[in-house]
Amino acid sequence: MGLALVLTAISPGIGGVLVRGEKGTAKSTTVRGLADVMPAVEVHEGDRFSVDPADAGAVSPDGPFAAGHPRRTRPVRLVELPVGATEDRLLGSIQLEKALTSGAVELEPGLLARAHRGVLYVDEVNLLHDHLVDLLLDAAATGTVSIERDGISLHHAARFVLIGTMNPEEGELRPQLLDRFGLTVEVAAPREPALRAEVVRRRLAFDADPEAFAEEYAARQADLTGRIADARSRVGSVVVTDAALLKVAEVCAAFEVDGLRADIVTTRTAVAHAAWAGRDRVTLADIRAAALLALPHRRRRNPFDAPGLDEDLLDRVLGDEELPDPPEPEPDPQPDPPPPPPEGGEDPEDGQGGEPEGEQPTEQQPEQPQQTEPAEADAEPETEDQPAPAPSGAGEPTTARAGAAYRPRLLTVDGVGAGTPGRRSRARATSGRRVGASTGRGSLHLVETLRAAAERSAREGAGAAGGRVRLAPADLRTAVREGREANLLLFCVDASGSMAARRRMEQVKTAVLSLLTDAYRRRDKVAMVGFRGRGAELLLPPTGSVEIAAALLDDLPAGGRTPLAEGLLEADRVLRREHLRDPHLRPLLVLVTDGRATSGADAVERSRLVAGHLAAQHVPSVVVDCEQGPMRMGLAQVLAGHLRAEHVPMAEVSADGLVDLVSNRASNRSTSRSTGRVA
Incomplete structure (x- = not known):
């Protein structure tokens, strides 16, 4: 888990980390500590959108900023997205105070703007509402947020390290969002008594004196921050040879992952791992470490396949021979005068005498990695001498396995519910098609509000001069929407x-x-x-x-x-x-x-x-x-x-x-x- 977090901090283009594990394994504690070891960022003074001053193409909605505008360096932000957050909180909303006092329409930045160039952390990400998942998918795919509503037309950058934690017992993650996480790790509490005792010992020490505990590890934390910064500065110079790219493709093909995102993420992770290890080119060790983090959640063939990777198959595909060194750069081509022909001999370029007779020069081909059969090839074939199952109702009970799942008919609950948003039965919801109006809480239904005010005014004869209708609190109507609920x-x-x-x-x-x-x-x-x-x-x-x-x-x-x-x-x-x-x-x-x-x-x-x-x-x-x-x-x-x-x-x-x-x-x-x- 620590390695995955460090690698995605070195190369944010990897796409973040999904941490799966049982409760009580310090998932949230570890993630919250990541921001403290990431190198600080430089921003314009007063810029709420944290654009990079060194990037000439970065534009902030709070800008433009002059050449001499003051700058400051601040720590990386770790922004937490609550499971019950609203769309306005995620994207941003109108500043009501300015709108009501001066009529100005100005955006109050949301969580995605605050997370730019930082870390966006979603605890219990598998419980996140679908409409928030859709917004996260758009931001993760494009690196930008577009807001077109309430008189606001605005675009800003939103590139962040997305980290999610979840307990699989509480439900799985949507496949679309699962694929957006570059890396995934499984965590569990240690079973060794000595390690468990050390965890308790450190926790008690922290509770007794948090400042002294932090001071004890301050030097090691500073070293880790410096190493991450150094790896970040060198990640762009790490060489990925054609042989390394071919080996990554072989690994992804062997595990039958869908699409090409796995190849891209594995390559980026291998580059980050090489920079973290202080190497100037990608090796088999880097590819192996990257595959173990980038492929487990991509090889699932259906929602119920447990994530994981066959390490024996991975080792067979990688092989034992190290990747060949990259070719030496060619010298600057300068036209040299041809050497004089040897006395009494022929010019070597005439093809006579340059090579021994009977041997022709051949162009050296790059060594092709051997194809490795899948793990199933080593398994012993099934024989027909297997014992037949006992007849039903006699002897020990039999156990049959399910076949391939098919598309079932939709089973629903009659009526209209009010449960958790889902995709099965009809329900009253905060989103969906509008089916009526009520006096309860919800979004304002303007037409029905005016209708109620007009009817009341007609009954009371309270219409003002000029045919205007006066609104009263009792006239307010909210929209009743119908969507789908989970059952x-x-x-x-x-x-x-x-x-x-x-x-x-x-x-x-x-x-x-x-x-x-x-x-x-x-x-x-x-x-x-x-x-x-x-x-x-x-x-x-x-x-x-x-x-x-x-x-x-x-x-x-x-x-x-x-x-x-x-x-x-x-x-x-x-x-x-x-x-x-x-x-x-x-x-x-x-x-x-x-x-x-x-x-x-x-x-x-x-x-x-x-x-x-x-x-x-x-x-x-x-x-x-x-x-x-x-x-x-x-x-x-x-x-x-x-x-x-x-x-x-x-x-x-x-x-x-x-x-x-x-x-x-x-x-x-x-x-x-x-x-x-x-x-």
């Missing part, structure tokens, strides 16, 4: 023996995995309950980390009887607890089962009673019917009736499968009618 998706999965038959569990897990992928993209929270044998178990409490849910899904065994009532009761307990924590988070119960209840003599009756209880609580539910084959009992559809839930056959979970199914039904209706209209 709690509670998956209640039947893992009994009947689900393990005929590869049914593999299909069930694939369907659930597809719905989990959809939940990840729509920013939902998820929870999972599994039931088999004699009871039900809460496999995953409500969380934003669908990655953990996907891992648990693969490990879910199948076999035994079907305690359907117990599964529904556990789901009811989870939903009631979560409603107490967040009353605005609307749930959606997704019950995946074939509808059979076989645990106990009264299993069917108990499951119907619990289903009726959930229906009386108005729990929005969907029953995914896993029953297959020509002879079907239709128990899942009956259960959906007791739950007052939507009944979805397994074939209709896929959006493409649903389209095909509807098309086939329409085609069958049209061919079966000799006359009449087809809707």
Whole structure:
């Protein structure tokens, strides 16, 4: 983590650092210490946008500044972006005092302006609202901020080191923003007792006397600052040979990363690492260190792939031979007179006598690095002598893995909610399309305000001369907007023996995995309950980390009887607890089962009673019917009736499968009618 922060401080063009790790690992403490070791910056006196005085092309909205304008040197700023910040706080807003007193429209710079040439730190970056993520993406991609609103038309530079920290258990990061982070690191608390004791010892020393503690490390911190400044001054002179570029491309291709941003970031990181190590050219050691930081989060093929890098494969691709030295610069070409031909011999340039007979001069080709097969090539091939899984319902329970996820149909909660912004169900929101007006809090709806004032004036006969309408506080109306909210998706999965038959569990897990992928993209929270044998178990409490849910899904065994009532009761307990924590988070119960209840003599009756209880609580539910084959009992559809839930056959979970199914039904209706209209 320290190396990643130092490298991005040496070369801000790397694109920042994402720090992932469990809670209590000093992620925020380490990031906040970075600003203290970065070299100070020079700015114009009174410039709120911190442009570089040495850059002739840098223009500040507070400028222009004369040649003799005073300058000052200040420490690098570390600007923290709160998760709940508003768009105005990030971009800037009108100075209300000047606008109200003098009518002048002037911008109060936002956090992006303050972070220019510094560090922008986002703690819990995975919880950042989508509209702020979009603004960060624009600023990170262009290095500028454009403001066109409220009578303001302004552009200013915003180049900063973006650093984010997150706990993966609280949810994943949007892929677009994840790719914008140049480097990523995983941190964890040390397991060695001696190291843990040293951490506690230093923390206690700091709490007892912060100034003395800082003074103890002042000299080492000053040395680190000087080394970073020295590396910054030399980073532009580090040589990247063609062989080094080719090796970076081989590494990125071997790990099958998307796009070319990985190649660019890896090269920039290798250059910064070479400058940090005091070298004048990029070596294999620099490329290896850069790849370990720049590639783990780019090789993920789907949202649930754990970040990481196969270091054995990396070493095989890099090889053991060091990169060749760069060619010597050619001397200044000066036309020298040709040497006189030797007496009694031929001119060497005639091609006679210059080389021994039978040997022709050949142009020396650069050594081509050997291609290395992927790690999978070293794995032993699978044989057909693997033990077959035990039949369902007999012996030990079996464990099937999910197949490739597909695009599922959209499952939503009926009505209009007021939960956390997301992308699933309809909800009242601060952004979105305007659907009405109210007297509550929100943005001003000017038309409805004037309408209310006019109606009141007409009723009271209070219209002024000239037809003017007087406004009163009671006339104010705010816009009611409708957007989308995130929901709690509670998956209640039947893992009994009947689900393990005929590869049914593999299909069930694939369907659930597809719905989990959809939940990840729509920013939902998820929870999972599994039931088999004699009871039900809460496999995953409500969380934003669908990655953990996907891992648990693969490990879910199948076999035994079907305690359907117990599964529904556990789901009811989870939903009631979560409603107490967040009353605005609307749930959606997704019950995946074939509808059979076989645990106990009264299993069917108990499951119907619990289903009726959930229906009386108005729990929005969907029953995914896993029953297959020509002879079907239709128990899942009956259960959906007791739950007052939507009944979805397994074939209709896929959006493409649903389209095909509807098309086939329409085609069958049209061919079966000799006359009449087809809707």
